[in-house]
Amino acid sequence: MGTPKTAPRTSYHHGDLRNALMDSAVELARLGGPAAVVLREVARRVGVSATAAYRHFSAADELVDEVKHAALAKLAESIERAVEAVPADGDPGDVAVARLRASAEGYLDFAFNETGLFQTAFCREEMEHPEGTEKGRPFAESAAFQMFSGLLDEVLAAGRMAPQWRDGAEIAGWSMVHGFAVLTTDGPLGRHVPDEAKAFIRQRTIDLLLRGLTATD
Amino acid sequence: MGTPKTAPRTSYHHGDLRNALMDSAVELARLGGPAAVVLREVARRVGVSATAAYRHFSAADELVDEVKHAALAKLAESIERAVEAVPADGDPGDVAVARLRASAEGYLDFAFNETGLFQTAFCREEMEHPEGTEKGRPFAESAAFQMFSGLLDEVLAAGRMAPQWRDGAEIAGWSMVHGFAVLTTDGPLGRHVPDEAKAFIRQRTIDLLLRGLTATD
DNA sequence: CACGGAAGTTGACGCCGTCAACATCGAGGA
DNA sequence: TCCTCGATGTTGACGGCGTCAACTTCCGTG
Numbered sequence: 001m002g003t004p005k006t007a008p009r010t011s012y013h014h015g016d017l018r019n020a021l022m023d024s025a026v027e028l029a030r031l032g033g034p035a036a037v038v039l040r041e042v043a044r045r046v047g048v049s050a051t052a053a054y055r056h057f058s059a060a061d062e063l064v065d066e067v068k069h070a071a072l073a074k075l076a077e078s079i080e081r082a083v084e085a086v087p088a089d090g091d092p093g094d095v096a097v098a099r100l101r102a103s104a105e106g107y108l109d110f111a112f113n114e115t116g117l118f119q120t121a122f123c124r125e126e127m128e129h130p131e132g133t134e135k136g137r138p139f140a141e142s143a144a145f146q147m148f149s150g151l152l153d154e155v156l157a158a159g160r161m162a163p164q165w166r167d168g169a170e171i172a173g174w175s176m177v178h179g180f181a182v183l184t185t186d187g188p189l190g191r192h193v194p195d196e197a198k199a200f201i202r203q204r205t206i207d208l209l210l211r212g213l214t215a216t217d
Numbered sequence: 218m219g220t221p222k223t224a225p226r227t228s229y230h231h232g233d234l235r236n237a238l239m240d241s242a243v244e245l246a247r248l249g250g251p252a253a254v255v256l257r258e259v260a261r262r263v264g265v266s267a268t269a270a271y272r273h274f275s276a277a278d279e280l281v282d283e284v285k286h287a288a289l290a291k292l293a294e295s296i297e298r299a300v301e302a303v304p305a306d307g308d309p310g311d312v313a314v315a316r317l318r319a320s321a322e323g324y325l326d327f328a329f330n331e332t333g334l335f336q337t338a339f340c341r342e343e344m345e346h347p348e349g350t351e352k353g354r355p356f357a358e359s360a361a362f363q364m365f366s367g368l369l370d371e372v373l374a375a376g377r378m379a380p381q382w383r384d385g386a387e388i389a390g391w392s393m394v395h396g397f398a399v400l401t402t403d404g405p406l407g408r409h410v411p412d413e414a415k416a417f418i419r420q421r422t423i424d425l426l427l428r429g430l431t432a433t434d
Numbered sequence: 435c436a437c438g439g440a441a442g443t444t445g446a447c448g449c450c451g452t453c454a455a456c457a458t459c460g461a462g463g464a
Numbered sequence: 465t466c467c468t469c470g471a472t473g474t475t476g477a478c479g480g481c482g483t484c485a486a487c488t489t490c491c492g493t494g
Contacts, residue, residue, distance in 0.1 A: 012489050013441055033341075039482065051483075052442050060482060124250075124403050139405035165428075168421035171406065172393070175422050178404075179396020180388070186341050187395075188356035189388065204385035205392050211382075212429030229458050230472055256451065268452075269473050277451060 009047060018056040020046045022066060029067045030116045033186070034123040037064050061126030071121035075110050076144040082106025083151065093158040097214060100151045104177045104206050107144075111181035119186055122178075140170075148174060152213075160214050173209055180205045226264060235273040237263045239283060246284045247333045250403070251340040254281050278343030288338035292327050293361040299323025300368065310375040314431060317368045321394045321423045324361075328398035336403055339395075357387075365391060369430075377431050386430060393426045 014020065024045045028036045039060040040050045057063045082102040088095055111118040139145055149170045155161045161169075183189045184198055193201075231237065241262045245253045256277040257267045274280045299319040305312055328335040356362055366387045372378045378386075400406045401415055410418075 012443090013491080017441080038480090040480075049443055050481090051444085054483080055441050122399075122404060125405075125408075139409060142405075165425070168418040169425070171397070171400070171418045172422040172425040175396035175400055176389070176393040176426075177396065178400060179392035179394065179398075181396075182339075182399055183388070183392055183395060187339060188342075188359075191342075192356060201385040201388045205389040208382070208386070208389040208429040209393075209425075211432055212425040215428055215432040215434075217428075217432060229474090230460085234472080255449095257449080266474050267450095268475085271452080272472055 014046070014048060014052075017046065017048060017052065021048075021053055021056060021063065022070070025063055025067045026070055026117070029071065029120040030114060033116045033119040034064060034068075036116070037067055037120070039063065059127070064120075064123075065125065065127050068120055068123065068125070071114075071117040072142065072144065074114065074117060075107070075121055076142070076147065078110035078114075079103050079106035079144055079147060082109065083147070093155075093160040096151070096154040096158040097160055097210065100155055100213075101206060101210060103148055103151055104173075104209070107177050108181055108202060111185055115185045118181065122182075145170065145174070155214065162216070165213065169213060173213065176205060176209045231263070231265060231269075234263065234265060234269060238265075238270055238273060238280065239287070242280055242284045243287055243334070246288065246337040247331060250333045250336040251281060251285075253333070254284055254337070256280065276344070281337075281340075282342060282344050282346075285337055285340060285342070288331075288334040289359065289361070291331065291334060292324070292338055293359070293364065295327035295331075296320050296323035296361055296364060299326065300364070310372075310377045313368070313371040313375040314377055314427065317372055317430075318423060318427060320365055320368055321390075321426070324394050325398055325419060328402055332402045335398065339399075362387065362391070372431065379432075379434065382430065390426055390430065393422060397422045 009015075021042055024042045025037050028038070028042060028045075037060075039053055042063065043050045043053050053060075053063065057066070082105050083099050086095065086098045086102045152161070152166065152169050152173070156163065156166050180202065184193065184202075189198075238259055241259045242254050245255070245259060245262075254277075256270055259280065260267045260270050270277075270280065274283070299322050300316050303312065303315045303319045369378070369383065369386050369390070373380065373383050397419065401410065401419075406415075
Protein backbone atom coordinates (compact mmCIF):
# COMPACT_ATOMS: atom_id res chain seq x y z
CA MET A 1 0.00 0.00 0.00
CA GLY A 2 0.94 3.59 -0.43
CA THR A 3 4.00 2.90 -2.49
CA PRO A 4 5.15 6.15 -4.02
CA LYS A 5 5.16 5.84 -7.76
CA THR A 6 7.55 8.63 -8.63
CA ALA A 7 11.00 9.46 -7.37
CA PRO A 8 10.88 11.96 -4.52
CA ARG A 9 10.92 15.38 -6.08
CA THR A 10 13.90 17.62 -5.67
CA SER A 11 12.42 21.07 -5.29
CA TYR A 12 10.10 22.24 -2.55
CA HIS A 13 7.36 23.05 -5.01
CA HIS A 14 6.02 20.34 -7.23
CA GLY A 15 5.26 22.33 -10.32
CA ASP A 16 2.26 20.43 -11.63
CA LEU A 17 0.65 19.08 -8.52
CA ARG A 18 -2.96 19.40 -9.59
CA ASN A 19 -2.49 17.20 -12.63
CA ALA A 20 -0.33 14.77 -10.70
CA LEU A 21 -3.04 14.39 -8.07
CA MET A 22 -5.69 13.90 -10.71
CA ASP A 23 -3.67 11.22 -12.48
CA SER A 24 -3.08 9.40 -9.25
CA ALA A 25 -6.72 9.68 -8.25
CA VAL A 26 -7.92 8.39 -11.60
CA GLU A 27 -5.59 5.43 -11.29
CA LEU A 28 -6.95 4.60 -7.85
CA ALA A 29 -10.53 4.92 -9.10
CA ARG A 30 -9.71 2.66 -11.99
CA LEU A 31 -8.44 -0.04 -9.68
CA GLY A 32 -10.92 0.24 -6.84
CA GLY A 33 -13.84 2.44 -7.74
CA PRO A 34 -14.84 5.68 -6.01
CA ALA A 35 -14.15 4.37 -2.50
CA ALA A 36 -10.50 3.90 -3.38
CA VAL A 37 -10.00 7.59 -4.04
CA VAL A 38 -8.63 8.50 -0.62
CA LEU A 39 -7.08 11.92 -0.31
CA ARG A 40 -4.20 10.91 1.91
CA GLU A 41 -3.34 7.97 -0.32
CA VAL A 42 -3.45 10.10 -3.44
CA ALA A 43 -1.09 12.61 -1.84
CA ARG A 44 1.17 9.84 -0.58
CA ARG A 45 1.55 8.42 -4.08
CA VAL A 46 2.46 11.78 -5.48
CA GLY A 47 4.96 12.20 -2.65
CA VAL A 48 3.38 15.22 -1.08
CA SER A 49 1.74 15.98 2.25
CA ALA A 50 -1.99 15.36 2.56
CA THR A 51 -2.88 18.98 3.06
CA ALA A 52 -1.05 20.08 -0.07
CA ALA A 53 -4.08 18.93 -2.02
CA TYR A 54 -6.10 21.71 -0.44
CA ARG A 55 -4.23 24.25 -2.54
CA HIS A 56 -5.89 22.72 -5.61
CA PHE A 57 -9.15 21.20 -4.39
CA SER A 58 -11.49 22.68 -1.83
CA ALA A 59 -12.16 19.25 -0.32
CA ALA A 60 -11.63 15.57 -0.97
CA ASP A 61 -15.09 15.34 -2.50
CA GLU A 62 -14.13 17.83 -5.13
CA LEU A 63 -11.25 15.61 -6.19
CA VAL A 64 -13.63 12.66 -6.49
CA ASP A 65 -16.00 14.74 -8.57
CA GLU A 66 -13.19 15.68 -10.93
CA VAL A 67 -12.37 12.01 -11.36
CA LYS A 68 -16.04 11.33 -11.90
CA HIS A 69 -16.20 13.76 -14.77
CA ALA A 70 -13.00 12.44 -16.26
CA ALA A 71 -14.52 8.97 -16.14
CA LEU A 72 -17.69 10.22 -17.79
CA ALA A 73 -15.58 11.67 -20.59
CA LYS A 74 -13.80 8.35 -21.07
CA LEU A 75 -17.16 6.61 -21.25
CA ALA A 76 -18.24 9.00 -23.99
CA GLU A 77 -15.03 8.22 -25.86
CA SER A 78 -15.67 4.50 -25.64
CA ILE A 79 -19.15 4.94 -27.05
CA GLU A 80 -17.91 7.18 -29.82
CA ARG A 81 -15.18 4.74 -30.80
CA ALA A 82 -17.68 1.92 -31.08
CA VAL A 83 -20.11 3.99 -33.11
CA GLU A 84 -17.46 5.25 -35.50
CA ALA A 85 -16.27 1.71 -36.14
CA VAL A 86 -19.56 0.80 -37.81
CA PRO A 87 -19.19 0.75 -41.61
CA ALA A 88 -21.32 3.45 -43.17
CA ASP A 89 -22.25 1.65 -46.37
CA GLY A 90 -25.44 -0.23 -47.05
CA ASP A 91 -29.06 0.52 -46.29
CA PRO A 92 -29.31 3.75 -44.24
CA GLY A 93 -31.81 2.16 -41.89
CA ASP A 94 -29.50 -0.77 -41.22
CA VAL A 95 -26.61 1.60 -40.66
CA ALA A 96 -28.59 3.74 -38.25
CA VAL A 97 -29.71 0.72 -36.23
CA ALA A 98 -26.19 -0.73 -36.27
CA ARG A 99 -24.78 2.52 -34.98
CA LEU A 100 -27.35 2.62 -32.21
CA ARG A 101 -26.49 -0.92 -31.26
CA ALA A 102 -22.81 -0.07 -31.32
CA SER A 103 -23.37 2.74 -28.85
CA ALA A 104 -24.81 0.25 -26.39
CA GLU A 105 -21.89 -2.09 -26.98
CA GLY A 106 -19.41 0.74 -26.40
CA TYR A 107 -21.19 1.62 -23.18
CA LEU A 108 -21.06 -1.92 -21.90
CA ASP A 109 -17.48 -2.45 -23.04
CA PHE A 110 -16.46 0.47 -20.90
CA ALA A 111 -18.47 -0.79 -17.93
CA PHE A 112 -16.79 -4.21 -18.10
CA ASN A 113 -13.26 -3.23 -19.06
CA GLU A 114 -13.05 -0.17 -16.80
CA THR A 115 -15.36 -1.16 -14.01
CA GLY A 116 -13.75 1.07 -11.42
CA LEU A 117 -14.02 4.14 -13.61
CA PHE A 118 -17.56 3.23 -14.63
CA GLN A 119 -18.62 3.00 -11.01
CA THR A 120 -16.93 6.29 -10.28
CA ALA A 121 -18.66 7.93 -13.23
CA PHE A 122 -22.03 7.12 -11.71
CA CYS A 123 -21.35 7.41 -8.02
CA ARG A 124 -23.23 10.00 -6.07
CA GLU A 125 -22.25 13.60 -6.81
CA GLU A 126 -20.55 14.80 -3.64
CA MET A 127 -20.18 18.51 -4.24
CA GLU A 128 -22.84 20.94 -5.30
CA HIS A 129 -21.82 22.56 -8.54
CA PRO A 130 -23.14 26.03 -9.30
CA GLU A 131 -25.95 26.11 -11.81
CA GLY A 132 -24.26 27.58 -14.86
CA THR A 133 -20.94 25.74 -14.85
CA GLU A 134 -19.97 22.83 -16.99
CA LYS A 135 -20.32 20.38 -14.12
CA GLY A 136 -23.59 21.76 -12.79
CA ARG A 137 -25.11 21.23 -16.18
CA PRO A 138 -27.95 18.75 -16.67
CA PHE A 139 -26.83 15.31 -17.71
CA ALA A 140 -29.01 15.67 -20.79
CA GLU A 141 -26.39 18.04 -22.16
CA SER A 142 -23.47 15.68 -21.60
CA ALA A 143 -21.52 14.41 -24.56
CA ALA A 144 -22.61 10.82 -24.18
CA PHE A 145 -26.27 11.68 -23.88
CA GLN A 146 -26.19 14.01 -26.88
CA MET A 147 -24.57 11.32 -28.95
CA PHE A 148 -27.16 8.76 -27.99
CA SER A 149 -29.89 11.24 -28.77
CA GLY A 150 -28.41 11.89 -32.20
CA LEU A 151 -28.29 8.19 -32.95
CA LEU A 152 -31.97 7.87 -32.16
CA ASP A 153 -32.68 10.74 -34.52
CA GLU A 154 -30.80 8.87 -37.23
CA VAL A 155 -32.93 5.79 -36.66
CA LEU A 156 -36.06 7.89 -36.78
CA ALA A 157 -34.96 9.69 -39.95
CA ALA A 158 -34.20 6.36 -41.60
CA GLY A 159 -37.78 5.32 -40.97
CA ARG A 160 -36.89 2.51 -38.59
CA MET A 161 -38.76 3.92 -35.65
CA ALA A 162 -42.35 5.05 -35.17
CA PRO A 163 -42.29 8.80 -34.48
CA GLN A 164 -44.56 8.58 -31.44
CA TRP A 165 -41.91 6.45 -29.74
CA ARG A 166 -39.12 8.91 -30.22
CA ASP A 167 -39.96 11.08 -27.24
CA GLY A 168 -38.23 9.92 -24.08
CA ALA A 169 -36.48 7.11 -25.92
CA GLU A 170 -33.04 8.36 -24.85
CA ILE A 171 -33.78 7.82 -21.22
CA ALA A 172 -35.65 4.56 -21.67
CA GLY A 173 -32.83 3.17 -23.75
CA TRP A 174 -30.15 4.55 -21.50
CA SER A 175 -31.93 2.99 -18.54
CA MET A 176 -31.80 -0.44 -20.04
CA VAL A 177 -28.15 -0.38 -20.96
CA HIS A 178 -27.14 1.30 -17.75
CA GLY A 179 -29.21 -1.06 -15.64
CA PHE A 180 -27.60 -4.06 -17.24
CA ALA A 181 -24.16 -2.59 -16.70
CA VAL A 182 -24.86 -1.86 -13.06
CA LEU A 183 -26.42 -5.22 -12.28
CA THR A 184 -23.61 -7.18 -13.88
CA THR A 185 -20.65 -5.20 -12.59
CA ASP A 186 -21.06 -4.16 -8.96
CA GLY A 187 -24.61 -5.47 -8.72
CA PRO A 188 -26.10 -8.78 -7.65
CA LEU A 189 -25.54 -10.40 -11.04
CA GLY A 190 -21.85 -9.70 -10.91
CA ARG A 191 -20.57 -12.60 -8.90
CA HIS A 192 -22.90 -15.48 -9.50
CA VAL A 193 -23.39 -15.40 -13.25
CA PRO A 194 -20.76 -17.11 -15.42
CA ASP A 195 -19.25 -15.09 -18.24
CA GLU A 196 -20.78 -16.92 -21.16
CA ALA A 197 -24.23 -16.46 -19.62
CA LYS A 198 -23.47 -12.79 -19.28
CA ALA A 199 -22.55 -12.56 -22.93
CA PHE A 200 -25.87 -14.13 -23.89
CA ILE A 201 -28.04 -11.92 -21.73
CA ARG A 202 -26.05 -8.93 -22.84
CA GLN A 203 -27.08 -9.55 -26.42
CA ARG A 204 -30.59 -10.38 -25.28
CA THR A 205 -30.87 -7.09 -23.46
CA ILE A 206 -29.70 -5.06 -26.43
CA ASP A 207 -31.94 -7.05 -28.77
CA LEU A 208 -34.93 -6.43 -26.58
CA LEU A 209 -34.21 -2.74 -26.48
CA LEU A 210 -33.86 -2.43 -30.24
CA ARG A 211 -36.97 -4.51 -30.72
CA GLY A 212 -38.93 -2.17 -28.48
CA LEU A 213 -37.62 0.88 -30.29
CA THR A 214 -37.99 -0.34 -33.84
CA ALA A 215 -41.03 -2.61 -33.72
CA THR A 216 -43.42 -1.85 -36.50
CA ASP A 217 -46.81 -2.58 -35.02
CA MET B 218 -26.97 14.14 15.58
CA GLY B 219 -26.64 11.13 17.73
CA THR B 220 -29.76 11.79 19.70
CA PRO B 221 -30.60 8.64 21.60
CA LYS B 222 -34.03 7.48 20.60
CA THR B 223 -34.86 5.32 23.60
CA ALA B 224 -34.70 6.00 27.30
CA PRO B 225 -31.39 4.86 28.77
CA ARG B 226 -31.82 1.28 29.70
CA THR B 227 -31.87 0.27 33.34
CA SER B 228 -30.04 -3.04 33.35
CA TYR B 229 -26.46 -3.63 32.35
CA HIS B 230 -27.52 -6.04 29.64
CA HIS B 231 -29.82 -4.85 26.89
CA GLY B 232 -31.76 -8.01 26.29
CA ASP B 233 -32.45 -7.63 22.58
CA LEU B 234 -29.48 -5.68 21.31
CA ARG B 235 -29.12 -7.34 17.96
CA ASN B 236 -32.62 -6.43 16.87
CA ALA B 237 -32.33 -2.96 18.35
CA LEU B 238 -29.15 -2.35 16.37
CA MET B 239 -30.76 -3.65 13.21
CA ASP B 240 -33.79 -1.39 13.62
CA SER B 241 -31.60 1.62 14.19
CA ALA B 242 -29.37 0.75 11.25
CA VAL B 243 -32.34 0.28 8.94
CA GLU B 244 -33.69 3.66 9.98
CA LEU B 245 -30.35 5.32 9.22
CA ALA B 246 -30.20 3.59 5.84
CA ARG B 247 -33.70 4.72 5.08
CA LEU B 248 -32.80 8.34 5.74
CA GLY B 249 -29.33 8.48 4.25
CA GLY B 250 -28.53 5.40 2.22
CA PRO B 251 -25.75 2.92 2.92
CA ALA B 252 -23.19 5.58 3.83
CA ALA B 253 -25.35 6.66 6.76
CA VAL B 254 -25.08 3.28 8.43
CA VAL B 255 -22.21 4.15 10.77
CA LEU B 256 -21.50 1.66 13.51
CA ARG B 257 -20.78 4.20 16.22
CA GLU B 258 -23.90 6.18 15.40
CA VAL B 259 -26.06 3.09 15.41
CA ALA B 260 -24.72 2.11 18.83
CA ARG B 261 -25.14 5.67 20.11
CA ARG B 262 -28.81 5.68 19.13
CA VAL B 263 -29.43 2.43 20.89
CA GLY B 264 -27.65 3.82 23.92
CA VAL B 265 -24.84 1.32 23.97
CA SER B 266 -21.09 1.47 23.54
CA ALA B 267 -19.72 1.12 20.03
CA THR B 268 -17.95 -2.12 20.71
CA ALA B 269 -21.06 -3.81 22.05
CA ALA B 270 -22.10 -4.34 18.45
CA TYR B 271 -19.20 -6.74 18.02
CA ARG B 272 -21.02 -9.28 20.19
CA HIS B 273 -23.63 -9.55 17.44
CA PHE B 274 -21.86 -8.62 14.22
CA SER B 275 -18.36 -9.61 13.23
CA ALA B 276 -17.74 -6.19 11.68
CA ALA B 277 -19.51 -3.03 10.62
CA ASP B 278 -19.80 -4.35 7.08
CA GLU B 279 -21.79 -7.30 8.32
CA LEU B 280 -24.32 -4.96 9.82
CA VAL B 281 -24.62 -3.10 6.53
CA ASP B 282 -25.11 -6.37 4.71
CA GLU B 283 -27.92 -7.33 7.06
CA VAL B 284 -29.60 -4.03 6.34
CA LYS B 285 -29.05 -4.64 2.67
CA HIS B 286 -30.90 -7.91 2.78
CA ALA B 287 -33.69 -6.42 4.86
CA ALA B 288 -34.05 -3.72 2.21
CA LEU B 289 -34.11 -6.33 -0.54
CA ALA B 290 -36.95 -8.08 1.27
CA LYS B 291 -38.90 -4.84 1.53
CA LEU B 292 -38.42 -4.28 -2.18
CA ALA B 293 -39.87 -7.72 -2.87
CA GLU B 294 -42.85 -6.85 -0.67
CA SER B 295 -43.46 -3.64 -2.58
CA ILE B 296 -43.46 -5.52 -5.87
CA GLU B 297 -45.74 -8.21 -4.51
CA ARG B 298 -48.21 -5.66 -3.17
CA ALA B 299 -48.41 -3.95 -6.56
CA VAL B 300 -48.86 -7.21 -8.42
CA GLU B 301 -51.55 -8.50 -6.09
CA ALA B 302 -53.50 -5.27 -6.46
CA VAL B 303 -54.16 -6.00 -10.14
CA PRO B 304 -57.73 -7.28 -10.65
CA ALA B 305 -57.68 -10.84 -11.94
CA ASP B 306 -60.76 -10.67 -14.14
CA GLY B 307 -60.82 -10.10 -17.86
CA ASP B 308 -58.73 -11.48 -20.67
CA PRO B 309 -55.91 -13.66 -19.26
CA GLY B 310 -53.40 -12.05 -21.59
CA ASP B 311 -54.37 -8.58 -20.44
CA VAL B 312 -54.17 -9.69 -16.84
CA ALA B 313 -50.73 -11.22 -17.28
CA VAL B 314 -49.39 -8.10 -18.97
CA ALA B 315 -51.00 -5.86 -16.35
CA ARG B 316 -49.39 -7.88 -13.57
CA LEU B 317 -46.01 -7.65 -15.26
CA ARG B 318 -46.43 -3.91 -15.60
CA ALA B 319 -47.46 -3.67 -11.97
CA SER B 320 -44.27 -5.39 -10.88
CA ALA B 321 -42.27 -2.67 -12.58
CA GLU B 322 -44.42 0.00 -10.94
CA GLY B 323 -43.93 -1.60 -7.54
CA TYR B 324 -40.20 -1.69 -8.10
CA LEU B 325 -40.07 1.98 -9.03
CA ASP B 326 -42.44 3.00 -6.24
CA PHE B 327 -40.04 1.49 -3.77
CA ALA B 328 -37.06 3.16 -5.39
CA PHE B 329 -38.71 6.59 -5.20
CA ASN B 330 -40.47 6.34 -1.86
CA GLU B 331 -37.67 4.54 -0.03
CA THR B 332 -34.65 5.81 -1.87
CA GLY B 333 -32.25 5.26 1.01
CA LEU B 334 -33.28 1.64 1.41
CA PHE B 335 -33.26 1.09 -2.33
CA GLN B 336 -29.70 2.35 -2.58
CA THR B 337 -28.72 0.18 0.32
CA ALA B 338 -30.32 -2.86 -1.27
CA PHE B 339 -28.06 -2.50 -4.28
CA CYS B 340 -24.87 -1.19 -2.74
CA ARG B 341 -21.76 -3.27 -3.04
CA GLU B 342 -21.76 -6.44 -0.95
CA GLU B 343 -19.14 -5.85 1.70
CA MET B 344 -18.77 -9.28 3.27
CA GLU B 345 -18.19 -12.57 1.58
CA HIS B 346 -21.01 -14.92 2.40
CA PRO B 347 -20.29 -18.65 2.34
CA GLU B 348 -21.57 -20.43 -0.72
CA GLY B 349 -24.47 -22.42 0.67
CA THR B 350 -26.09 -19.90 3.00
CA GLU B 351 -29.17 -17.85 2.32
CA LYS B 352 -27.15 -14.70 1.71
CA GLY B 353 -24.49 -16.31 -0.44
CA ARG B 354 -27.19 -17.54 -2.75
CA PRO B 355 -27.36 -16.31 -6.34
CA PHE B 356 -29.61 -13.34 -6.87
CA ALA B 357 -31.56 -15.42 -9.39
CA GLU B 358 -33.01 -17.30 -6.43
CA SER B 359 -34.13 -14.20 -4.57
CA ALA B 360 -37.82 -13.64 -3.93
CA ALA B 361 -38.09 -10.62 -6.18
CA PHE B 362 -36.37 -12.26 -9.08
CA GLN B 363 -38.44 -15.43 -8.81
CA MET B 364 -41.59 -13.38 -8.82
CA PHE B 365 -40.57 -11.46 -11.90
CA SER B 366 -39.69 -14.71 -13.60
CA GLY B 367 -43.10 -16.15 -12.77
CA LEU B 368 -44.85 -13.11 -14.20
CA LEU B 369 -42.98 -13.54 -17.48
CA ASP B 370 -44.09 -17.17 -17.54
CA GLU B 371 -47.68 -16.00 -17.16
CA VAL B 372 -47.31 -13.63 -20.10
CA LEU B 373 -45.78 -16.41 -22.16
CA ALA B 374 -48.52 -18.88 -21.20
CA ALA B 375 -51.18 -16.35 -22.11
CA GLY B 376 -49.69 -16.16 -25.59
CA ARG B 377 -48.62 -12.56 -25.31
CA MET B 378 -44.96 -13.22 -25.83
CA ALA B 379 -43.03 -15.01 -28.54
CA PRO B 380 -41.38 -18.09 -26.94
CA GLN B 381 -37.97 -17.36 -28.40
CA TRP B 382 -37.90 -14.12 -26.43
CA ARG B 383 -38.57 -15.72 -23.09
CA ASP B 384 -35.00 -16.74 -22.39
CA GLY B 385 -33.06 -14.07 -20.56
CA ALA B 386 -36.08 -11.79 -20.44
CA GLU B 387 -35.92 -11.54 -16.64
CA ILE B 388 -32.54 -9.91 -16.72
CA ALA B 389 -33.22 -7.71 -19.70
CA GLY B 390 -36.44 -6.47 -18.14
CA TRP B 391 -34.91 -6.13 -14.71
CA SER B 392 -32.07 -4.13 -16.25
CA MET B 393 -34.41 -1.60 -17.75
CA VAL B 394 -36.45 -1.00 -14.63
CA HIS B 395 -33.42 -1.01 -12.39
CA GLY B 396 -31.48 1.29 -14.67
CA PHE B 397 -34.29 3.79 -14.69
CA ALA B 398 -34.54 3.64 -10.92
CA VAL B 399 -30.82 4.16 -10.48
CA LEU B 400 -30.53 7.00 -12.98
CA THR B 401 -33.45 8.92 -11.52
CA THR B 402 -32.72 8.47 -7.83
CA ASP B 403 -29.03 8.81 -7.02
CA GLY B 404 -27.98 9.04 -10.66
CA PRO B 405 -27.45 11.96 -13.02
CA LEU B 406 -31.14 12.27 -13.84
CA GLY B 407 -32.06 12.73 -10.22
CA ARG B 408 -31.48 16.41 -9.72
CA HIS B 409 -32.03 18.08 -13.03
CA VAL B 410 -35.24 16.48 -14.25
CA PRO B 411 -38.53 17.90 -12.98
CA ASP B 412 -41.01 15.48 -11.48
CA GLU B 413 -43.65 15.60 -14.20
CA ALA B 414 -41.00 14.82 -16.79
CA LYS B 415 -39.91 11.90 -14.67
CA ALA B 416 -43.45 10.59 -14.55
CA PHE B 417 -43.64 10.72 -18.33
CA ILE B 418 -40.36 8.96 -19.00
CA ARG B 419 -41.19 6.45 -16.34
CA GLN B 420 -44.26 5.37 -18.28
CA ARG B 421 -42.30 5.57 -21.50
CA THR B 422 -39.66 3.27 -20.13
CA ILE B 423 -42.15 0.68 -18.96
CA ASP B 424 -44.07 0.94 -22.24
CA LEU B 425 -40.92 0.39 -24.23
CA LEU B 426 -40.05 -2.65 -22.18
CA LEU B 427 -43.48 -4.22 -22.57
CA ARG B 428 -43.44 -3.41 -26.26
CA GLY B 429 -40.14 -5.19 -26.65
CA LEU B 430 -41.35 -8.19 -24.74
CA THR B 431 -44.78 -8.54 -26.30
CA ALA B 432 -44.30 -7.27 -29.84
CA THR B 433 -45.73 -9.60 -32.44
CA ASP B 434 -43.11 -8.90 -35.10
C1' DC C 435 16.83 43.12 -4.78
C1' DA C 436 13.22 42.92 -1.66
C1' DC C 437 9.01 41.17 -0.85
C1' DG C 438 4.28 39.34 -1.13
C1' DG C 439 1.57 35.78 -2.27
C1' DA C 440 1.26 31.00 -4.19
C1' DA C 441 2.35 26.47 -2.98
C1' DG C 442 4.04 23.12 0.42
C1' DT C 443 4.83 21.49 5.50
C1' DT C 444 3.81 20.24 10.34
C1' DG C 445 0.88 19.28 14.08
C1' DA C 446 -3.48 18.95 15.91
C1' DC C 447 -8.56 17.89 16.15
C1' DG C 448 -12.56 14.92 15.95
C1' DC C 449 -14.49 11.30 13.51
C1' DC C 450 -14.32 6.41 12.16
C1' DG C 451 -13.65 0.96 12.73
C1' DT C 452 -11.46 -2.24 15.61
C1' DC C 453 -8.87 -4.68 19.38
C1' DA C 454 -7.52 -6.16 24.15
C1' DA C 455 -8.67 -6.09 28.74
C1' DC C 456 -11.97 -5.59 32.15
C1' DA C 457 -16.92 -5.52 34.38
C1' DT C 458 -21.55 -7.32 35.01
C1' DC C 459 -25.11 -10.43 35.13
C1' DG C 460 -28.00 -14.67 35.00
C1' DA C 461 -28.46 -19.68 34.52
C1' DG C 462 -27.31 -24.15 36.15
C1' DG C 463 -24.55 -27.50 38.85
C1' DA C 464 -22.16 -28.31 43.69
C1' DT D 465 -28.13 -21.86 48.60
C1' DC D 466 -24.16 -20.27 46.64
C1' DC D 467 -20.48 -20.29 43.08
C1' DT D 468 -18.87 -20.08 38.97
C1' DC D 469 -18.55 -19.36 34.13
C1' DG D 470 -19.89 -17.87 29.70
C1' DA D 471 -22.54 -14.43 27.32
C1' DT D 472 -22.92 -9.67 26.99
C1' DG D 473 -21.47 -4.83 27.77
C1' DT D 474 -17.77 -1.20 29.03
C1' DT D 475 -13.38 1.39 28.85
C1' DG D 476 -9.27 2.89 26.76
C1' DA D 477 -6.29 2.72 23.09
C1' DC D 478 -4.58 2.42 18.17
C1' DG D 479 -4.17 3.78 13.44
C1' DG D 480 -6.43 5.88 9.44
C1' DC D 481 -9.35 9.32 7.63
C1' DG D 482 -10.65 14.49 6.28
C1' DT D 483 -9.72 19.02 7.65
C1' DC D 484 -7.96 23.35 9.90
C1' DA D 485 -4.49 26.82 11.64
C1' DA D 486 0.02 28.22 11.61
C1' DC D 487 4.42 28.02 9.66
C1' DT D 488 8.02 27.72 5.64
C1' DT D 489 9.83 27.89 1.04
C1' DC D 490 10.31 29.77 -3.24
C1' DC D 491 9.29 32.40 -7.52
C1' DG D 492 7.69 36.35 -10.16
C1' DT D 493 7.14 41.05 -10.12
C1' DG D 494 7.91 46.24 -8.88
